[in-house]
Amino acid sequence: MFKEGMLQVLGVGIYETLYMTLISTLMSYVIGLPIGLALVSTDKEGYFIIPFLGIKIPIVWLNKLLGFVVNVLRSVPFLILLIAVMPITRAIVGTTIGSKATIVPLVIAAAPFIARMVESSLKEVDRGVIEAAESMGASPFQIMFKVLLPEAKPSLLVGAAISITTILGYSAMAGIVGGGGLGAIAMNYGYYRYQQDIMFITVILLVVIVQIMQEVGMKIATMSDKRL
């Protein structure tokens, strides 16, 4: 059924898909996690003081601004974003084709999504627990790192499982405009060369990878939760 070399093509596709997904997820968290934290901790009256610099930013204002940026980015359809950010991609990576280049739009699309996921996970932490920590003299940063994040860990892990599978889906979509990985193979063989069987196989592979990631992610989240 396969022409020779097809297995290798699929192998490289799997590798590229995993590479794009994992690197993009990681980088999206590097950006999205602090934004999520900022969204939560600026969600009331007062000032946010930038450490060391001592610059005061009115908090509600910062919250509105961050929320707006996140919403705008999230409302742009990914396919359009892929094309729209091409100049940025070219500036950073040097090309707009291939799996490395796909990482840029993936991160731009996923970071705001992750910021919202993180925000919602952190908001699940009981207000009373935060208050208890405050009553013990915890500083805002101690509350962030010793209360909010550890208490929200299981929920953050569930969010990570959802995020990583979503990013994998996006990475496949990037195949349309010259990205790498299984999505590109499905496009190139299935769409341009009418090799339905290859398309079918890549779809199955994508489903299997998503399943595994989702299952493993949920398992880790459940195991880490001490409330159960």
Added chain:
Amino acid sequence: MEQQDVIIELREMSKSFKVKNGVVNALDKIDLKINRGEIFGIIGMSGAGKSTLVRCINLLERPTEGQVLFDGQDLTVLKPAELRQARRSMGMIFQQFNLLMQRTALENVCFPLEISGVKKEEAHKRAEELLEIVGLEERKNSYPSQLSGGQKQRVAIARALTTNPKVLLCDEATSALDPNTTRSILKLLKDINKRLGITVVIITHEMSVIEEVCQRVAIIDNSKIAEIGTVEKIFTAPKSSIGKQLVYSESKPRTQFDDTNRKYCRIVFEGETSFKPVLANMILECNDVVNIMYANTRNIDGQAYGQLIVQLPPDDKTAKKMIAYLETQDVKFEQLSELI
């Protein structure tokens, strides 16, 4: 009155909340002094402002007006870092325990030490000591979800005590617990007060909690302190209408005076008098029976206190004779025109 050593003082303290359609005045010009070493109760109906009051003491809630003095220091003027330092001298426990769910009992107790930069081994040692004080050393590696309500509150108490606070603030700390567990937690609080000399402030809506452990009590109603005094005084002779409601109607719904032509009388027992058969003697003496409308006696600090509301006989002459008899007895009583 003798000069007392005041540890917490609220001066003309008010707190209002901005809400959508206006302002809620949760506390209105509260003046309150709590003495070092006492167990002080604050009671009131739901929504009276109790939680707001206790949260103003450690400035979890910033008063809109007035001062909060802790050990002579005005907390409202402190910088954030100074305030956090001051808070370490005040432990607080809550109705919902508010433990860190992803940490074991021991790690929970370690938390206050951890955030004040104490070394891990040292923190563990201190936490283990405290878990022993609250009787939970065997459960130190359990997670909160594996503990009962009473055990969770013990962990919370241990955690509140790690920094050697001078004051322990308890906001409805027993309200989520069954009566037996409530009693054991109250006993523990009493014990901590005695052994460690920590001032305890207890917020509750239950008079029974106040009676069981408090020396003095403030009744708060409608954002104001309605009444303040020793528990004995307030329990035997509440002056404010909210005080009367709390004291008289706790164990039973209000009695209705359906027959307004009859005379009613409240007899108050203080200390030993409750062991004298005053009522029985009166009935024998006057040769007629009375109808007991309401009776409630309790043991406060080893002495019996209580009150009795009786409906006197319809015959006016006998009723007067009974009142005359009571006057000869060493007992407090009053004629009632309406209940409460």
